[in-house]
Amino acid sequence: MRKTLLAAALVATSFGAQASAPGGSGCGWGNMLFEGSNGMPMHLLATLVNGTSGNRTFGITSGTNGCDTSGALSYNGENMLAQAGVMEEVAQDMAMGDGEALTALSVSMGIPAEERAHFKKTMHENFNTIFPSEDVTAEEVMGNIQTVMNKDKQLASLS
Amino acid sequence: MKSINLALILVLASAPLWARATNEELAEHPRWKALLHINEGTTWRYQGRSYIDDPEFFLHESGATDARAELEASIEQLRPAESEARCDFPARYRFLSQQLDWPDDGALSHCSDYQEWREAMPEERVALIFPASYLNSPSSMFGHTLLRIDRGNDEDGVWLSRAINFGATVQGQENSILYIYRGLFGGYPGYFSNVPYMNKIRDYAHLENRDMWEYQLNLTQGEREWLLAHLWELEDIEFDYLFLDENCSFRLLELIHLARPDSTLMDDFRFAEVPANTVRSLDRAGFIESVDYRPSKANELDALVDRLSASEQDLALALARDASVAEEEAFQALAPRSRNLVARAAYAHLRLQNREGERSQEVAQRGLALLRVVNRTPTVPDIDPQRPVSPEKGHGTKMLAAGGGMLGDRGFGELQARFSYHDWLDNPEGYLNGAAIEAFNARIRRTEGDDLTLEQLDVVNIKSLAPRNRFRKPVSWFVNGGLDRRFIGSKRHLTRHVQGGPGLAWEMGPVIPYAYAMARAENNSAHDVLVSTAAGARAGVLWYAESFQLGLEAEGLYYHNDDRRYRPSATLNVPVGRNHALRARIERDGGPDRAETEFHLSWRYYFD
Incomplete structure (x- = not known):
């Protein structure tokens, strides 16, 4: 049993302390999970917890998210x-x-x-x-x- | 005769009463349940109630758990003409007014924000988008999914389409253990968003170098109307985001199910929503009309490079470094067609190299200079990357195997179960060559005259081979943690280990040679210390032939206490259809004291 715990600890420490995702710099929302992050801890996490998804955007009506403030639903060139x-x-x-x-x-x-x-x-x-x-x-x-x-x-x- | 007439009159008179459902029946209507996001047993959490806790989404205080109370509150608040609630819940209004035959009293015409939004939103076609795995990032194999809504004129392309995405929001720095915990058991808020599809093309195909698969769905106009009206209802509504099941893919399935509630999409229990399986589910339920392939920038470059001779490739590299090479004899002497391809490859290479990080004035200048060279040469059309097998055509993501063999002079039988996903000798169709990602992969063995023993348990096993060529110099890597049984001294012991390291790989047609440096930390009962450390190397070659995959590999480890171990092996995998394979393996495992040869033959079955 102790060994199993140790194994778990070994695995866990390898995740490192940097699991939080990289940021959209300057974006209001800190951002997301595995998307766009390439570090090895992220790959490990992603493997274990089914690394899907993620985005740093928000809202249905416009594209605003603090990174891109154009918010347009349509374009004029x-x-x-x-x-x-x-x-x-x-x-x-x-x-x-x-x-x-x-x-x-x-x-x-x-x-x-x-x-x-x-x-x-x-x-x-x-x-x-x-x-x-x-x-x-x-x-x-x-x-x-x-x-x-x-x-x-x-x-x-x-x- | 008279009595028959009377009966007929009675039937006719009461028909409207029969046709109009009672509140009790309406609350059980599949579309009402879909509108409230009620879990009908598809995932383990929140069964029999709404997935949503956000009070903004409900008109009754116990609406999240009481579909009928919510129905009655909705009827009350949506019934009056020009009610404000209609503007917040246009899909609910549509449902109730249809079911209850509400008179036409202007419907949603007073909802100017909603009308304006609907006017601006495209609505002609809906596609499911699956950005597939990218090189050297095996975890991206799980992928991501989003919806795309198009204006529907084919000649206009899809750059102006909208992307509907469900994602979690994590703020600030998070402790990794807490992060996993909250990811698995709830705690991260998830929201729907609506962004330009061109931004998604940039993120995936251009920045992350992921191929994108675009599955056009056959939703009718009425079905799309449900989807769009409901999207409006979800604005700023908070969901829980759970990595395993209630993730980006699952929420999209819910949306599609709302559009067509009589589909079979939500019938099965979904333990973990893997995007490739989402696509399969849609395919099985008859939603997929056609499939488009959007190659990543890296694959576009590869397609260009494939058309160039070795000297032209060198010229492209020189040109990417210095645009004035275009004035030199070597470039000018090329045929116009070759000049175009060389310049395009040079530009694509420059873009790819500089796709991340701060803008550099010098690189921008070189980029524009290269485009001017491209602009001066006649464009060679149709340099399209070869379209690979699409991901939903790949083998199932779970695997069971049964087999047996000989270790030394003793026979054994063995069972294997793997929760996910792919190892690099499994049938490569629909997957990326040279990428492996396995989680919870266990082998249990019964050796002659022995008890049942655990032979191996990979908690996680990731191997990535990113081939190097003139244009790209990526570093491959692997990491693996779990338990395995190895010879230490003269006996086999179970070890608990973490190992990994960087490596190099190359591609020669179907053959990929590779070499890794590796470090290993392990705990075993044979060594005196708690944690033994070792350094070593692993080298091998993969061969992806038409009808089989072959891997040859040798590994040597040197321990801190002078212990040594080595393990050469050869593995042959022969796929039999999409979801079966025959695998044969021979390996020699051991150290200076003792080593044994093992033969192993197994049948692999992939499912889900």
Whole structure:
């Protein structure tokens, strides 16, 4: 019996003291379980307690959670680009001429489905104008997109 | 004839009375029970009452335990036209007004917040999303699930869809033991959230490098309406979050069950809700219409690298380090198609390497420069990673095995039971090669002329092989804690141990060679000290052939008291269909004093 207890103690100490999850830095809610945490203690915990789930977000009506305060349920181009990590995806799609992020941008901008191929092609051809530097903001990118669209016969009426 | 007419009139006259259910019947209605989240015996806790304690969710003070009292309070408060309660409980209103034939008195038209939200929310399609395991993180094998709600125009894609997620909230630092305790027995609050699906793509596919499986469900418009209206009712409602059963996956099952209460989803008792089993349950209950695969960024890079020659790979690496390589002769001499692939691989590699941590100005600059190179070359279409077998097609997560063999000159019979999940020689379909995660894996043995003995009990056993290549240099690792029986001196003793260590692995087609350094602490009855410590190494090779898996391994340990142990082994696993396998193993176990050879043949059956 003592040995079994010892075994339990051995196993338990290996969890270490750092089981609490890493944080969304600056987020109001301390966050969650195993998602996004890669430390070995987390793997052990996850194995034993079925490491599912976790998120650090909250609420049904909006996306607000203290990390992302945009809270939008729908997008109009610029607020989509302002989402963390989205601009890089859009930039990559524009560089290549197509992709899901670019499609989503065109939808959020209200580009009709029949104009989308032309929109994407135009964005592809004007990649350097739209992304002039790595420090460009979402607002500037949107402004550059509008400028490019205004110069295009087909797209001018949509911008 | 007259009496027949009279009977007919009576029947017709009383029909509305019959059709309208009594309060007692309504309180037992499957949809009412689903609306209140009543546990009808699906999990062990809170049977016969609501899973929810939050008083905000109930209109009657004992609503959590008394479905009929809650029904009557709901009727009373939702019945008046323009009642405020309707705006908090649109799905309940829908249920009661349908069941009780309430007149059309404007219904929910006065609920402007709700109307505005419904207007903005998509509603055309519902999918279950399963972010699968990721490399070097076997615990992610359990996965996670969320719902996605789409606008439904295929050509628009799903980036603008919404993700419905159930998760626990843990605040601040927590002691690990308390954390496990509260995770298992309650104490963490869980909430539903509604976030942009693109954020989930970023979290899983881009940051964590997990493939995502997207299961389109065949919910009808009416069924989706139930789901959405009920989601609104769950805003800011606190659930308990329990890791094992009442977790993210289980709560989604509840939502789907609410949409279609006559489904068989909640019929079986669910001891532990493993997301892969959630998908299987939905599949069995006929909910899954189609399956989409969204590869992780790492798999996208691998697909690009596969198209490159060795020299092109080197060029891509050089380009990722310095974008001006694009101006050099070696790059310019490539065909346009190759230039495109090399530049894309360079960019994907840079992104992958820098996906975490603070933004670096220099990396951002290099990234944009690489995109300009990509932009100048004609895009090669359809570089899609090969789609693996989807996780719900994998073997069952629990396992029983029966077998026998010889240890030295004595025969034995053995039974094995494993609570979860996968070892790296089990049928790899639907799982990640080179990843193993086992919890509560026990073997009991009866040797000729001996009593029944415990041969092995792994409380936890995780092994991860992350192959290294030109582009990625991950460190593999393993950790294992539990009991096993080993030769110490001339006798076999049960040891209680913890062991683990870092390692390296490579991939050569279906073959994965690997090597680990390892440390072990154990308690046994042969050594004088309470805890013996040992250092050693383990090396081997895995071969994932078409119809079998083969593992060769050798392990050597050197103890603090000069004791030595070694164990070379060979294991062959031959899957027979999805849920059976034949396994043969030969190993030699022992030390300088004594060693024996063991042959072992067993039949493995996977279930659940």
